[in-house]
């Protein structure tokens with residue numbers, strides 16, 4: 001279901017995953033700061049093989065940057081059949097029990113960040129500005145085998 005403020009675009013074109021793996025052909029969309037919030041690049045920066053290799057060599061690039069790539073929908077383990085489970089999980093799960101660590105603080109009156117992929121973003125198309133308010137605090141934790149299956153745990157947030 002499209003979010004009311006998403007422009008209703010999620011079924012009309014190939015959307016972009018805002019928290020993908022560090023792969024050649026993907027794009028860097030932000031850099032995680034020491035304060036645990038993502039600093040967004042004004043435009044995505046497409047990565048070549050050498051750039052990816054450098055990030056991989058330094059270790060855990062998904063914890064230090066945020067990457068985007070085309071949403072692969074059913075080829076992703078987070079696909080629900082209608083959308084991305086990561087953003088739904090973070091926004092919808094209660095803040096108790098096992099979900100406590102996944103619910104970032106959304107401060108009333110906060111403004112959404114400026115990012116370079118909003119027009120195509122899967123999370124924005126799915127949940128609108130609510131996704132943008134929690135987006136800067138989320139960090140992907142890739143599994144041992146990053147690939148087209150995108151075996152990642154739901155994004156966690158850092159403080």
Ligand code: SF4
Nearest residue numbers: 018115118121132135
């Ligand atoms: S700030 Fe919003 S539009 Fe940009 S990547 Fe995050 S969820 Fe998507």
